[in-house]
Amino acid sequence: MMSDENAANGETPEVEIPEVTPEVDPVEALRAENAELKDRVLRTIAEMENLRKRTERDVADTRSYAIAGFARDMLAATDALSRALLVLPAEARESGDATTKGLIEGIEMAEREMQRLLAKHGVKPIEAEGQKFDPHKHQAMFEVPDPSRPEGTVVQVVQAGFAIGDRVLRPAMVGVAKGGPSHAPADETVDKSV
Incomplete structure (x- = not known):
């Protein structure tokens, strides 16, 4: 419809054209919805599998x-038994009366049994003597000037360290060599021509 004003001005009238929406194929719509639902199901299955694996790992840990914690406490008791044996003079072990010898044997048996029980539950001593110093397993207490040993080598163990599985319960307290040749990997060669 043309208004009289628009016609007088010479303008073309505005005609409203209804929007045409393209018809959606119902089969294609169902395929798209099916693909989306499959994707959701697959993602949910993957999340559940990841949760299951994480839970299994947590249970195993x-x-x-x-x-x-209990093992750390037992290590303190085991250390006390070891120290008790160290302070006993050698002549008390050999020439002591039957009561003293029995007491010493009892302390030794208790220490061995505690060590056996700790090992039974996965608590193992950390190798330290002669090893390269590893700050994850060893705690350096002092340095020993020793030019005959490679620098950074553990030369003395003050207190044994222990681990459970791959976790350190208590690092080994050690003395480390200083002044010897440095630790260099055997397969690494140094080019001195530069």
């Missing part, structure tokens, strides 16, 4: 490391 809990089983392996649940006794870590």
